[in-house]
Amino acid sequence: MKAEIISIGTELLLGEIIDTNSAYIASRLPALGIDVYYQHTVGDNLSRAIEVLRRARDNNDVVITTGGLGPTEDDLTREAIAAVLGEDVHLDPELAEGLRQRSLRQGTPFLERTLKQAWLIPSARPITNARGSAPGWWVERDGKVIIAMPGPPGEMTRMWEEEVAPELLKRSDGAVLVTRTLKTTGMGEPLVDETLSQLLKSNNPSIGIYARPDGVHVRMGAKAPTQDEARRLIDEMEVRIRELLGIAVWGTDNETFMSTVGEMLAQRGLTLAVMESCTGGLLSDEITNVPGSSRYFRGGIVSYATEVKELMGVDPAVIARHGVISNETAAAMAAAVRDRLLADIGIGITGVAGPESQEGKPVGEVHIAIDGGGKLADQSLTFTFGQGREQIKRRAATQATMLLRRALLASEGAAS
Amino acid sequence: MKAEIISIGTELLLGEIIDTNSAYIASRLPALGIDVYYQHTVGDNLSRAIEVLRRARDNNDVVITTGGLGPTEDDLTREAIAAVLGEDVHLDPELAEGLRQRSLRQGTPFLERTLKQAWLIPSARPITNARGSAPGWWVERDGKVIIAMPGPPGEMTRMWEEEVAPELLKRSDGAVLVTRTLKTTGMGEPLVDETLSQLLKSNNPSIGIYARPDGVHVRMGAKAPTQDEARRLIDEMEVRIRELLGIAVWGTDNETFMSTVGEMLAQRGLTLAVMESCTGGLLSDEITNVPGSSRYFRGGIVSYATEVKELMGVDPAVIARHGVISNETAAAMAAAVRDRLLADIGIGITGVAGPESQEGKPVGEVHIAIDGGGKLADQSLTFTFGQGREQIKRRAATQATMLLRRALLASEGAAS
Numbered sequence: 076m077k078a079e080i081i082s083i084g085t086e087l088l089l090g091e092i093i094d095t096n097s098a099y100i101a102s103r104l105p106a107l108g109i110d111v112y113y114q115h116t117v118g119d120n121l122s123r124a125i126e127v128l129r130r131a132r133d134n135n136d137v138v139i140t141t142g143g144l145g146p147t148e149d150d151l152t153r154e155a156i157a158a159v160l161g162e163d164v165h166l167d168p169e170l171a172e173g174l175r176q177r178s179l180r181q182g183t184p185f186l187e188r189t190l191k192q193a194w195l196i197p198s199a200r201p202i203t204n205a206r207g208s209a210p211g212w213w214v215e216r217d218g219k220v221i222i223a224m225p226g227p228p229g230e231m232t233r234m235w236e237e238e239v240a241p242e243l244l245k246r247s248d249g250a251v252l253v254t255r256t257l258k259t260t261g262m263g264e265p266l267v268d269e270t271l272s273q274l275l276k277s278n279n280p281s282i283g284i285y286a287r288p289d290g291v292h293v294r295m296g297a298k299a300p301t302q303d304e305a306r307r308l309i310d311e312m313e314v315r316i317r318e319l320l321g322i323a324v325w326g327t328d329n330e331t332f333m334s335t336v337g338e339m340l341a342q343r344g345l346t347l348a349v350m351e352s353c354t355g356g357l358l359s360d361e362i363t364n365v366p367g368s369s370r371y372f373r374g375g376i377v378s379y380a381t382e383v384k385e386l387m388g389v390d391p392a393v394i395a396r397h398g399v400i401s402n403e404t405a406a407a408m409a410a411a412v413r414d415r416l417l418a419d420i421g422i423g424i425t426g427v428a429g430p431e432s433q434e435g436k437p438v439g440e441v442h443i444a445i446d447g448g449g450k451l452a453d454q455s456l457t458f459t460f461g462q463g464r465e466q467i468k469r470r471a472a473t474q475a476t477m478l479l480r481r482a483l484l485a486s487e488g489a490a491s
Numbered sequence: 492m493k494a495e496i497i498s499i500g501t502e503l504l505l506g507e508i509i510d511t512n513s514a515y516i517a518s519r520l521p522a523l524g525i526d527v528y529y530q531h532t533v534g535d536n537l538s539r540a541i542e543v544l545r546r547a548r549d550n551n552d553v554v555i556t557t558g559g560l561g562p563t564e565d566d567l568t569r570e571a572i573a574a575v576l577g578e579d580v581h582l583d584p585e586l587a588e589g590l591r592q593r594s595l596r597q598g599t600p601f602l603e604r605t606l607k608q609a610w611l612i613p614s615a616r617p618i619t620n621a622r623g624s625a626p627g628w629w630v631e632r633d634g635k636v637i638i639a640m641p642g643p644p645g646e647m648t649r650m651w652e653e654e655v656a657p658e659l660l661k662r663s664d665g666a667v668l669v670t671r672t673l674k675t676t677g678m679g680e681p682l683v684d685e686t687l688s689q690l691l692k693s694n695n696p697s698i699g700i701y702a703r704p705d706g707v708h709v710r711m712g713a714k715a716p717t718q719d720e721a722r723r724l725i726d727e728m729e730v731r732i733r734e735l736l737g738i739a740v741w742g743t744d745n746e747t748f749m750s751t752v753g754e755m756l757a758q759r760g761l762t763l764a765v766m767e768s769c770t771g772g773l774l775s776d777e778i779t780n781v782p783g784s785s786r787y788f789r790g791g792i793v794s795y796a797t798e799v800k801e802l803m804g805v806d807p808a809v810i811a812r813h814g815v816i817s818n819e820t821a822a823a824m825a826a827a828v829r830d831r832l833l834a835d836i837g838i839g840i841t842g843v844a845g846p847e848s849q850e851g852k853p854v855g856e857v858h859i860a861i862d863g864g865g866k867l868a869d870q871s872l873t874f875t876f877g878q879g880r881e882q883i884k885r886r887a888a889t890q891a892t893m894l895l896r897r898a899l900l901a902s903e904g905a906a907s
Contacts, residue, residue, distance in 0.1 A: 085699055086699065086701055086710065087514070087517075087530075088517060088527060088528070088529075088530065089517055089518060089521060089527075089670065089712075090513070090514035090515060090516065090517030090518025090519070090520075091514075091518065091670075091672070091710065092514070092701075092703075093509065093510075093511055093514045094509075094510065094513075094514070095509055097506070097510075097532070098503070098506035098507075098508070098509045098510070099506060100506065101503075101504060101505055101506030102505060102506025102507065103506070104506075105505060111504060111505075112504070112533070112534060112536070112539055113504075113531060113532065113533055113539070113543070114503075114504065114531065114532035115529060115530065115531050115532075116513070116529065116530035116531075117528070117529055118528060119699070120528070123528055123529070127529070145680060145702070146680065146681045146684065147680065147681075147684045147691075147700050148684075148691060149699055149700070183679060183682075184682070186681040186682065186684075186685055188681055188684060188685065189681050227702060229882075254505065254507075256507070263599055264561060264562065264563065265562045265563075265602040265604060265605050266599070266600070266602065268562065268563045268564075268602075268604060269602055269604065275563075275564060283501055283502065283535070283565055284563050284565070285502055285508075286561070286643060287508075294502065294507065296505075354776075355775055355776055355778070355779025355780070355784075356772035356773065356774070356775025356776035356778075356779060356791055356793065357772065357776040358772070359771055359772025359775070359776075359793040359795075360770075360771055360772035360773040360775075360776045360884075362771070362772075363771025363772060363793070363795060363844070363884075364771070364880065364881055364884075366845070366846050366880060368771075368795075369795060369796070372795050372796075373795060373796045373798075373799055374792065374793045374794050374795040374796055374799040375772055375792070375793035375795075376790065376791070376792055376793070377772065377775040377779070377790045377791035377792070377793070378790050379775075379779060379784075379785060379788050379789060379790040379791070380785070380788075380789045380790055380832075382789075382833070383789055383790035383832050386831065386832065386833070415802065416796075416799050416802065417798070417802070428779070429782070430782050464780065464782060465780055466645075468776075468779075468780075
């Protein structure tokens with residue numbers, strides 16, 4: 076089966092919000108045996124929505140739209156589908172009653188314009204929306220399907236998982252695609268490409284190489300009649316790739332630096348605490364985004380004001396001598412938080428996130444220190460990264476995690 | 492001028508990464524007087540890339556592509572453009588030398604395959620890439636322009652700002668579009684729509700209404716020969732909208748809850764400290780994403796382990812009596828962090844981010860407390876929000892900010 080994905084909304088076309096829906100849907104189609112070759116975005120404009128919808132329906136078995144199902148005059152997806160099929164909309168009494176009950180339950184006034192969300196056409200049946208007022212449309216005629224879902228990602232994903240994906244799975248006939256990504260560090264994209272050159276001609280699994288903020292990713296995609304067979308093809312290819320890339324591979328698929336490092340801490344029964352200033356809580360936030368992080372993460376201190384560093388055990392003499400933005404202060408922060416929060420390992424981060432320089436140090440200068448408390452070797456790292464505030468924070472948090480990984484790997488090597 | 496945006500990459504088509512480039516470019520075109528009606532995404536497939544490129548070039552003055560300029564066999568954008576124009580690629584000696592110098596500087600081995608990035612066609616001139624190895628292509632023939640930029644957002648945005656946007660601005664002839672967004676809270680989308688119904692027929696400025704996680708947004712877009720004239724149209728419309736929506740409007744454009752609340756704190760000379768457990772540092776992270784937050788933010792404690800709460804001054808008797816997940820513990824956290832970090836106001840957040848329930852409390856139950864230290868009235872809030880871990884964290888941080896805003900507004904009202 077072939078599908079196209081269409082996102083509808085002027086706010087997308089003007090770049091005011093980022094389209095995450097298309098990626099979500101696209102990532103779920105291969106496992107259903109559905110190929111997607113194009114995605115499109117179009118504004119809240121009836122004639123252009125009709126044009127894109129018609130072309131997509133002509134060339135595909137399934138067309139999936141998100142957006143344009145709200146109650147306002149700008150919400151035109153229903154009108155566009157009706158026009159493509161040459162059918163008239165009518166008010167569905169049951170859907171209308173559901174909308175009335177919904178506003179009763181929520182204690183909000185019922186507005187006539189909401190009734191647009193109770194429209195149907197003869198070829199459409201409504202798709203339940205568990206998280207919002209607008210039902211989706213499942214439109215089927217002449218062997219072609221149009222699936223219209225609401226734009227808010229929370230509503231769309233729930234509708235997809237509970238209503239749309241199970242229905243599409245029933246109709247799936249062709250081969251399924253299974254993908255797996257190997258994540259590497261320490262090798263550039265051209266070197267990975269050259270190292271794997273003998274494998275790159277493979278069609279099944281196919282292999283793609285992509286540069287990412289956390290290193291170069293190698294994606295394998297295998298097609299087979301069943302998920303098991305596809306997975307077997309991937310398993311075989313993974314062995315060959317790992318032979319060529321060696322320890323450059325640090326993780327697969329949804330693994331992050333943070334989750335792999337967390338697993339290393341948990342397996343060795345070590346606990347971690349962090350004191351951060353320029354990252355402002357981001358490192359703690361990323362650590363605690365990993366489910367199960369409470370096994371190894373004691374907690375953190377965001378020492379934004381210099382005085383807070385001292386209140387939390389950093390020696391004022393170190394700050395006076397070396398400045399807040401220094402390796403020495405980072406090391407003192409790591410030691411202090413390890414001590415204060417009774418952890419095995421402490422991380423300290425201090426730097427200049429901007430927009431203004433500090434102590435004559437440029438925006439983007441960051442110092443990271445790890446206090447291993449005798450269980451790991453102490454580490455430190457200084458770098459300058461000249462981009463915006465949030466990128467500096469993110470880069471610093473990633474570097475801190477990479478430094479901790481290196482310390483853990485080194486002590487493993489030393490122990491073995 | 493009319494433009495289309497094309498993103499090229501199988502990893503986009505499979506939903507493995509989210510396309511932020513299209514939104515970035517789209518958001519910058521209106522101010523250059525360039526209209527965009529469609530965006531497309533296509534995989535690393537030569538014939539499909541050619542098809543989409545050709546159609547876009549036929550229907551527009553400018554086509555802007557991102558992705559597919561890397562050194563690997565999959566990187567096909569150059570080949571696709573050459574095919575659309577019927578021109579042959581050649582190796583540009585100067586670009587090739589630049590690539591060699593680059594790998595010398597970086598101390599990485601020079602690989603022959605990298606030379607693909609030194610290709611040109613007769614109608615193309617290279618666009619400098621200050622952050623990566625692949626130059627862009629500025630392709631001009633028969634009065635039409637194709638601009639090809641690399642996919643990594645850091646490289647693309649720098650190239651856009653320094654090379655592409657200034658060049659496009661020179662050619663801009665038509666009317667410019669200026670947009671402004673008013674952000675509201677406390678009113679649903681249908682009610683905003685109905686309240687503004689008399690204005691919605693306006694064509695210039697046009698008005699769009701969008702439901703967002705932080706409330707309903709009202710976007711105005713005005714076209715005029717100059718930015719000043721467009722801005723004047725927007726100013727007039729803003730007055731009329733504000734009259735109708737009143738205090739529901741809390742901010743505009745890039746203002747966030749966090750930045751508006753921060754400004755309120757700064758203006759009243761109040762300082763803030765937070766102790767968070769289930770949000771794990773996210774609240775501190777969001778507070779410190781606002782430039783200038785050091786004026787009012789003292790710092791935070793991420794008390795992930797219960798023992799850390801007690802080490803940081805939360806009375807163990809309160810936890811023993813009411814449990815960690817309780818209003819009382821949230822209030823004790825707020826008081827303790829206000830006291831420890833010498834701030835005027837303290838916020839405490841405790842809850843269950845999941846995946847497992849805790850103390851018999853369900854995943855998603857969150858308690859937030861504000862200790863106003865006599866300067867604001869104390870506040871507390873409990874809610875249960877049944878979605879994933881990261882959404883629960885984000886929702887809790889947003890709710891905490893909204894609670895602080897309410898406390899600040901209330902004390903203003905009391906003072907006036």
